[in-house]
Amino acid sequence: MKRVHATYCGCVTPLGNRPEALWEALAAGRTAFAPVRRFPTDAYVNQLAACLPELDDPAPATRLETLLELLSLPPRPLPQDALLITASTKAGIDQVETLSRDQASNTEEVLPDILPRLLGRRLGLNGRAWNASAACASGTVALACAAAAIAAGDCACAVVCGADLVTEFVFSGFSALKALSSGLCRPFDCHRDGLLLGEAAALIVLMNEETMLRCGCESLGVVAGWGISCDAHHITAPSREGEGLLRATRNALDAAGLVPEQVAGVVAHGTGTVFNDAMEIEAFSRLFGRHRPPVVSVKGALGHTMGACGVLEALLSLCACRNAHLPPTAGLQDPEPAIAEQVAPRVQPLGEGCVLSSNSGFGGINAALVLARGDA
Template sequence: MSAVAVTGLGLVTPAGADAAATWRTVCAGSATAAAVDPALGDVPVPLACRVPDFDARTLLGREVWRMDRFAHLALAAAHQAVADAGLDPATWDGARVGVVVGVGTESKDASFTAARKLHGRDYATVSPLTIPRTTTNAAAAEICMALGAGGPSMAVTTACSSGATALGVARDLLVAGRCDVALAGGVEAPCHPMTSLSFSRMGTLSTRLHDPAGASRPFDADRDGFVLAEGAGLLVLERAEDARARRVPVLAHLAGYGASTDAHHYAAPHPEGAGVVRAFQAALADAGLQTGDIGHVNAHGTGTPMNDRIEGATLRRLFRGSPPPVTSAKGVLGHTLGAAGAIEAALSVLTLRHRAIPPTANLDTLDPEIDLDVVTKAPREGAIEAVASNSFGFGGHNAVLILRRA
């Protein structure tokens, strides 16, 4: 398959409300988890990573009243990405613009508000917009309406690999000629008591309540789970020849995409990483590369004991015992679920641009069972030509993206 160009990116994350702020914070290794998030109430694990200083009404105008927070975050990131690409929705051919947004779960805010009114038999005050606001396609729909994007649009849901899957699907649409510009990525706003409680009951959240900033610690010997986080990452993709014709800077190339399903367990990864191996090898083949061409792996790296150990062992097998330098942004950002793959793809683009691998925050002692070269404490500079970005999700969904330096 032909590589497609990344010509713009937008980030709204706990590390900052734009790409530049996010990159600075991630490179500084400054964790963003808060001790008690008011939105989570009195659940057992009230830790979360929230986007700072995000005023949706100021950024997006009066229309924000009809949207839930995940749509706010996605729309803000979309505006950034389009501006970064030098595109003007007032003049583009909207019928040739596609939108693909990965979302892990439906929005909880409006649906739970309606549920409370239902149980109180307060039927007349249930909003008629409850369904449009909470369905997983709401973010994609709002982006299309705001930007006049009339090409193919959809929500992609593959749990925590949704954002990466969305980028792969958008790339396929471009290569197939279904659109000329694709705005793709992921979003999640999961900081709701039910989401926190559910993950807590599964035993996947860190319970490091005495040290919130140190709670998310991928690959560390003392890791005990992830921290719930919100965020959005959207990238503008175009065919390389179209980007050249527009004479705009190309930030990187999305050169390869591989996807697979473990078909093993609804939550636990395959113990030998068989599905990850298939997805990784498919992405390499799609990009026309070998493992030796990959200079860095942006790992899924959730900070859960099993997932990190299996990902580490799988990378050792894939690279025949010598994986390139690895990092996980989740030590800083927490786990943004369906948005994670897109945010991490954007960070991989910035790694290629700045020739620097951000550190993995809170990694004090590498788990002795994880034999990887994990970047920690400070960014590692160097010439990197290709990055692999891993994303895995409940249900056994795996997505691997290969990004190359422009």
């Protein structure tokens, strides 16, 4: 098995368009929520989301094109045959909205494969390019597929990019499902009552060691393990026993050759919905037993960025490995007793070891990654 190095990370978020700026904002406890301007929200449970102001009036480009234009690309050319896997739940959905309103829409941009097409063109790649759609676990699934392909020697370099927008389509849907919080998003809090949405793009370049050295890149950390598993339980509700997430995290640790006691910290999905967070608490309790690593959810600061969140949270996990701490869980006031000693509304130091990052989504899909320092 070949080691899988992250050699470049880029992001666009309402709290910063560089990983370092985002990390500093999160560590300082900043949050990104503001009233949504781009569509009427009076009929919905909440009016807040973490939006990029640049995308409110993006014409003449589409919102997705503008989001990708804001994304800083690697400074060095990538191997042209690099694998490109994007992760999006609803790329192109703003064009579906336009089409539904009988307005002129760019019909080429209605389908989700627009994301790999736009990004592949911008990066000058000519290898295989596809979008992974696995609900809110899309980004983690995309990274797992890319890392597994590099580790197995099936490819030398892969670019993984997650991106999703705050649209009326998605906002109304989560409101209709009663999954939106009526106030602030409070992951792992006793008084949590739902999620808030956010938009972002995040990009990670993965390489095997030979390619990294040949391209003159430095390691920002390694993707050491990966696992994906379905609950096979319910289409929108997670399994209360958390067995799908438990399998995904165990598989990820097995792939990394590590045991749960070697996990120094967890970047959790932590949506702030009652059932997701309860499922994660159960799964982590079963995985770790008496070992109690610190846990964070960044969705209280950035919102749920859907297809982007897996890549964004992997990027933050790499930052956590380098900086040896986890950022605060914004919105947390009264933590659930079962996880109270692991979550905090302040920076938490990390001990020696790896960081586990996981996501779960509709359809009962769960995915997990193990990330570590490149010199570990």
